[in-house]
Amino acid sequence: MKPDADVMLGGFAGTLLMDIAPQLGGEYTLGSVGIISMSMLMMAQEVDRAAEIRYQENAQLRALFAEAARIVDDKDLAKRLDAASATKDESLRVRALDASNDALKKLLIELQALAEVSKAPWAAGLESKIWDFLLGSVEARRFVFPALG
Amino acid sequence: MEELARRFGVYLAHKMPQASNIEVADVSRIHGGASRETFRLNAAWDEGGHRVVRPLILRRDPVASLIETERDLEYNAYRAFHPTGLPVPEPLYLETDLKWLDRPFFVMEQIVGCAAGAPFTPDPYGPLAEKLGKQFWTHLGHIAAADPEKLGVSMEPVAPDESWKRELDKWEKVIDEDELCPQPVARAAIRWMRRNPPPPAQKICVVHGDYRTGNFLFNPEGEIKAILDWEMCHLGDPLEDLCWAADPLWGFDNKERPGGMLSRAESLRLWQEASGLEIDPKGLRWWEIFNSLKGLAIWISAGKEYQSGANRDPILALSSIYPTDVHNRVLAKELAALSKEARA
Numbered sequence: 001m002k003p004d005a006d007v008m009l010g011g012f013a014g015t016l017l018m019d020i021a022p023q024l025g026g027e028y029t030l031g032s033v034g035i036i037s038m039s040m041l042m043m044a045q046e047v048d049r050a051a052e053i054r055y056q057e058n059a060q061l062r063a064l065f066a067e068a069a070r071i072v073d074d075k076d077l078a079k080r081l082d083a084a085s086a087t088k089d090e091s092l093r094v095r096a097l098d099a100s101n102d103a104l105k106k107l108l109i110e111l112q113a114l115a116e117v118s119k120a121p122w123a124a125g126l127e128s129k130i131w132d133f134l135l136g137s138v139e140a141r142r143f144v145f146p147a148l149g
Numbered sequence: 150m151e152e153l154a155r156r157f158g159v160y161l162a163h164k165m166p167q168a169s170n171i172e173v174a175d176v177s178r179i180h181g182g183a184s185r186e187t188f189r190l191n192a193a194w195d196e197g198g199h200r201v202v203r204p205l206i207l208r209r210d211p212v213a214s215l216i217e218t219e220r221d222l223e224y225n226a227y228r229a230f231h232p233t234g235l236p237v238p239e240p241l242y243l244e245t246d247l248k249w250l251d252r253p254f255f256v257m258e259q260i261v262g263c264a265a266g267a268p269f270t271p272d273p274y275g276p277l278a279e280k281l282g283k284q285f286w287t288h289l290g291h292i293a294a295a296d297p298e299k300l301g302v303s304m305e306p307v308a309p310d311e312s313w314k315r316e317l318d319k320w321e322k323v324i325d326e327d328e329l330c331p332q333p334v335a336r337a338a339i340r341w342m343r344r345n346p347p348p349p350a351q352k353i354c355v356v357h358g359d360y361r362t363g364n365f366l367f368n369p370e371g372e373i374k375a376i377l378d379w380e381m382c383h384l385g386d387p388l389e390d391l392c393w394a395a396d397p398l399w400g401f402d403n404k405e406r407p408g409g410m411l412s413r414a415e416s417l418r419l420w421q422e423a424s425g426l427e428i429d430p431k432g433l434r435w436w437e438i439f440n441s442l443k444g445l446a447i448w449i450s451a452g453k454e455y456q457s458g459a460n461r462d463p464i465l466a467l468s469s470i471y472p473t474d475v476h477n478r479v480l481a482k483e484l485a486a487l488s489k490e491a492r493a
Binding site: 026027028031032035036038039042098101102105106108109112113116117124127128131134135137138139141142143145 | 178179330331334337340462464466467477478481482485492
């Protein structure tokens with residue numbers, strides 16, 4: 001599809017804000033148009049990167065789980081980590097990647113809860129790696145709030 | 150809007166039997182908190198040989214909202230604080246009978262000639278920032294200093310060493326019920342807060358619950374004329390409000406200039422002076438983390454409302470995008486540092 005989705009979203013937001021909003025009456029309507037425009041500008045940031053973020057996160061989580069499966073002392077969790085590390089993304093559709101991402105993050109929560117209270121030698125290093133992943137994840141998903149006027 | 154004006158006129162006639170020739174005009178919906186439908190209007194009537202004109206605000210319960218709140222809590226907070234001199238609108242009527250406007254609502258004075266700052270801008274108050282900031286943090290200190298018993302507020306009591314747990318339980322439940330995807334940062338925050346509880350509250354006070362940039366009205370001279378949106382008020386630890394007001398989200402991600410008004414040090418100093426309370430650093434850190442978590446819970450809930458179709462107000466969609474991003478980043482950075490600190 002051309003023009004690109006992010007270009008169109010950004011363009012539409014600009015039209016709404018600069019051309020359509022001034023013609024509208026009513027504070028609530030104007031406010032809503034502003035909110036919709038802001039949301040579209042953020043969707044424009046997300047649309048091109050959404051699949052890449054999820055694909056990369058899923059790969060990082062599987063690698064993390066493969067390593068964790070070898071060191072954690074909870075056998076049941078280790079088995080599930082090992083199984084999760086062997087999964088693959090069969091589709092690059094965002095909803096499919098989200099489904100994998102959700103399943104992996106659910107397991108990540110369990111792993112982090114275990115690591116942060118464990119005194120075992122592996123715990124500090126694993127906890128640190130989990131935080132590195134999470135810091136990278138929130139940074140990759142960062143939105144720039146559009147500066148206007 | 151004509152039908153709403155007509156029905157509200159009938160309601161006013163019921164509430165003011167001494168009035169005649171009641172007219173309701175200029176009804177327009179405004180953005181006034183995402184938990185209530187808010188309307189601005191002008192009411193006029195004859196009384197005692199005079200024509201009375203009164204600009205009013207009507208706050209009606211929506212079908213679904215950003216966060217479930219009790220309208221009588223907000224109304225009663227206005228009623229409690231209005232006589233104290235704290236700038237809040239005068240509350241007029243609270244109505245729970247559905248026959249008037251289909252849903253419960255309340256009516257209060259409209260503060261005219263004032264504006265609210267936009268929270269997501271680097272400099273929401275421009276040259277008025279310093280003047281407004283002094284009032285903003287001082288008013289919050291006065292709320293903390295007020296005695297809930299003397300105010301006569303009717304809110305669920307809580308013990309000084311239990312307020313943190315009650316609030317954390319409440320917002321964790323919101324995340325449990327409303328999350329659309331797993332929230333590893335929020336879950337890590339919850340676990341950290343339970344492992345590291347704050348000191349007991351120095352006192353139990355009325356907590357506004359959403360005291361921040363954008364939730365007060367000021368005039369062109371830089372005077373705060375109304376503190377609004379008491380929808381989430383409750384009894385609790387005064388540090389809860391302080392840390393919500395100072396949350397980086399309301400300062401365009403700048404923790405050192407909370408609310409985009411004064412420096413962090415000056416803001417906290419003014420609050421301490423007005424409240425008569427000391428700020429415990431351990432408590433401050435806990436409530437800062439709590440408030441970012443509370444924010445996440447609110448944005449998660451907003452996303453659920455929008456995604457489910459229960460409420461398609463675009464503010465709910467935007468709330469679940471940008472503020473979620475900010476609070477996830479703030480929490481991840483803080484918790485990663487605390488994790489390193491604990492392991493050192």
